[in-house]
Amino acid sequence: MWLSLSDTSSSLPSDTDVLVIGGGVIGCALAYYLAREGVTVTLLERSELNREASGTNAGSFHLQIAIHQLTGLEVDSLAHRLLPEIRLYVQGSRLWQNLERELNGSLEMHVTGGLMVAETDKELSLLHSKQRIEHDAGLETHVLEGEELRAFAPFLTPNLKGATYCPTEGHANPLLAAPLYALRAAQAGAAIRTGAEVRTIDLEQQDGFVVRTSRGSVKARRIVNAAGAWTNDIAAMLGLRHPVRREGLHVNVTEPRERILTPLVQHIGRRLTLKQSANDTFIIGGGWPARAVGDDGRYRTVWASAAGNVTIAARIVPALANVRLLRTWSGPLAFTDDLEPLVGPSRQLPGYFTCMATTGFTLGPLMAQLLAETLAHPTGKSAVPDNFAPDRAAAAMAAARS
Numbered sequence: 001m002w003l004s005l006s007d008t009s010s011s012l013p014s015d016t017d018v019l020v021i022g023g024g025v026i027g028c029a030l031a032y033y034l035a036r037e038g039v040t041v042t043l044l045e046r047s048e049l050n051r052e053a054s055g056t057n058a059g060s061f062h063l064q065i066a067i068h069q070l071t072g073l074e075v076d077s078l079a080h081r082l083l084p085e086i087r088l089y090v091q092g093s094r095l096w097q098n099l100e101r102e103l104n105g106s107l108e109m110h111v112t113g114g115l116m117v118a119e120t121d122k123e124l125s126l127l128h129s130k131q132r133i134e135h136d137a138g139l140e141t142h143v144l145e146g147e148e149l150r151a152f153a154p155f156l157t158p159n160l161k162g163a164t165y166c167p168t169e170g171h172a173n174p175l176l177a178a179p180l181y182a183l184r185a186a187q188a189g190a191a192i193r194t195g196a197e198v199r200t201i202d203l204e205q206q207d208g209f210v211v212r213t214s215r216g217s218v219k220a221r222r223i224v225n226a227a228g229a230w231t232n233d234i235a236a237m238l239g240l241r242h243p244v245r246r247e248g249l250h251v252n253v254t255e256p257r258e259r260i261l262t263p264l265v266q267h268i269g270r271r272l273t274l275k276q277s278a279n280d281t282f283i284i285g286g287g288w289p290a291r292a293v294g295d296d297g298r299y300r301t302v303w304a305s306a307a308g309n310v311t312i313a314a315r316i317v318p319a320l321a322n323v324r325l326l327r328t329w330s331g332p333l334a335f336t337d338d339l340e341p342l343v344g345p346s347r348q349l350p351g352y353f354t355c356m357a358t359t360g361f362t363l364g365p366l367m368a369q370l371l372a373e374t375l376a377h378p379t380g381k382s383a384v385p386d387n388f389a390p391d392r393a394a395a396a397m398a399a400a401r402s
């Protein structure tokens with residue numbers, strides 16, 4: 001299943017067509033799709049593959065419109081923004097459903113459906129409005145209330161006002177996806193190198209870049225910044241800045257218990273995602289904050305966050321009340337100010353691209369696939385929506401000034 005250390009620690013190629021910076025799920029997927037298209041690609045990761053957001057996340061496929069995509073308890077005015085986003089999630093979910101076959105290996109895929117719960121009348125009304133947008137975007141969801149919900153999901157507290165059910169939501173094991181992509185990428189010809197920290201990037205006089213790392217230099221015709229929470233650190237090496245911020249988030253895991261929970265459970269008004277994993281533990285997350293240690297993207301767990309997160313989980317699924325929490329951890333999340341992915345070519349710097357998404361476990365493989373198509377067929381129409389461009393904030397400011 002894994003690439004060997006002798007592969008990832010061998011010397012760096014002296015030059016490459018595309019150089020991908022970052023060995024999370026997005027960088028590894030990109031290396032795979034590029035190599036499959038016959039593009040010469042090198043991926044550089046400063047530590048080991050899958051150690052940051054891609055290996056510490058909760059593994060949920062988020063398809064329904066969620067609390068972080070909303071600005072308040074009203075969605076109709078956001079329909080123009082949400083419709084294309086949800087269509088993309090539908091496309092991303094189709095990609096995931098074929099991924100085990102495509103990569104010929106297990107990702108512990110569980111497409112078990114997902115429930116997004118509402119505890120108040122306002123939240124229930126939000127479920128109804130968001131469901132209309134999901135329906136228009138081609139995402140199947142159903143609002144369940146009263147006896148219908150209690151019969152469908154007897155493990156939920158009877159105090160809920162309702163829930164939307166989405167049959168295509170679910171989860172996979174985040175410890176498997178990036179490493180399997182990396183293995184298949186290397187088998188298709190990609191050079192995957194770890195322990196290679198990118199330190200400086202210089203523009204070549206004619207064309208391309210010279211990338212200096214802790215293990216030597218590589219000349220690259222094109223660069224993709226797939227450094228997740230460190231996207232801006234890489235951009236700064238080229239004098240650029242993107243609308244990306246980072247935050248530390250928590251995930252918690254309990255002891256295993258008898259299986260009671262098949263679907264993924266989320267909350268429309270509170271930070272909660274909850275699932276029972278393949279080995280019967282409960283994984284509880286939803287975006288509770290961790291504390292920054294310095295300013296380099298390292299985060300410490302916070303007891304108040306773990307406690308707040310599990311309190312909501314036990315309120316929604318009462319059987320959790322006497323289940324012991326075993327471990328809590330944190331990971332670095334990158335997000336854009338407008339919550340749209342940051343994917344595509346830079347208009348300011350030809351040859352430079354970014355590939356970053358906030359719900360990047362769900363959407364990252366699709367973003368990587370679309371960007372790989374664009375890189376492999378540069379004369380064709382870009383497969384990535386224009387509004388994901390990395391310098392869209394600078395372009396919007398320039399347009400506002402003129």
Ligand SMILES: Cc1cc2nc3c(=O)[nH]c(=O)nc-3n(C[C@H](O)[C@H](O)[C@H](O)COP(=O)(O)OP(=O)(O)OC[C@H]3O[C@@H](n4cnc5c(N)ncnc54)[C@H](O)[C@@H]3O)c2cc1C
Nearest residue numbers: 022024026046052053054057058060198228331360361362
């Ligand atoms: C706690 C948590 C829970 C989450 N839960 C979910 C979820 O349930 N569902 C979902 O869809 N999404 C979830 N996410 C978001 C998702 O994990 C990320 O969006 C996704 O993993 C991003 O992948 P990535 O490859 O861009 O970033 P990363 O996995 O962080 O990879 C970036 C890589 O770049 C490397 N790098 C940085 N700087 C350099 C350099 N100078 N040189 C070389 N390499 C460098 C880093 O070492 C890192 O390995 C969660 C995130 C967190 C933190």
